[in-house]
Amino acid sequence: MALDKPYQDIPGTIIFDAEQSRKGYWLNQFCMSLMKAENREKFKADERAYLDTWPMSEEQKQAVLARDLNWCMRTGGNIYFLAKIGATDGKSFQQMAGSMTGMSEEEYRNMMVQGGRSVEGNRVVGEDGDAQEHRQPQGKR
Incomplete structure (x- = not known):
C-alpha cells in the first residue's frame, strides 16, 4: 500500500x-x-x-x-x-548546485548570498499565497 x-x-x-x-x-x-x-x-x-x-x-x-x-x-x-x-570530477558542491539550477557557480553563489530563491512559483501546488494557513494541522484552521 x-x-x-x-x-x-x-x-x-x-x-x-x-x-x-x-x-x-x-x-x-x-x-x-x-x-x-x-x-x-x-x-x-x-x-x-x-x-x-x-x-x-x-x-x-x-x-x-x-x-x-x-x-x-x-x-x-x-x-x-x-x-x-x-x-571525483574536481567540482565543488557549489558548482554542482549551480549546475542543478541552470546557473553558473557565480550566479548560484550570488543568489544564495542574497537570501536564496524567491518563494514565488515554488510553493506547494494549490497554495494561494497564505502558506501558514495551508501548513497548519487540520484542527488549527
Whole structure:
C-alpha cells in the first residue's frame, strides 16, 4: 500500500524518502565507493565499465554518465552521496548546485548570498499565497 505523500506537490522538489532510498540504493552505494582512491581511478579510467560492476538500472548509469544530478535524484540518488561524483570530477558542491539550477557557480553563489530563491512559483501546488494557513494541522484552521 502506497503511503500518502502530501509533500509530492512541491514544484521542482524531490524528497528523499524511503521509496527513493530503495530505488537509489545501488546508485548511492556506487557513489560511496568513490570515497576510495582506487575506485575513483577505476571509474575515471573507464566510467562505463566501472558502472557496469554495479547492479544499477540503465537509466541510473546514463544519468551518471551525463552528470545530470537532477536526473540522478529522480532515479533515487541522494545529493549527499551524489556529491562524491562531483568531488571525483574536481567540482565543488557549489558548482554542482549551480549546475542543478541552470546557473553558473557565480550566479548560484550570488543568489544564495542574497537570501536564496524567491518563494514565488515554488510553493506547494494549490497554495494561494497564505502558506501558514495551508501548513497548519487540520484542527488549527
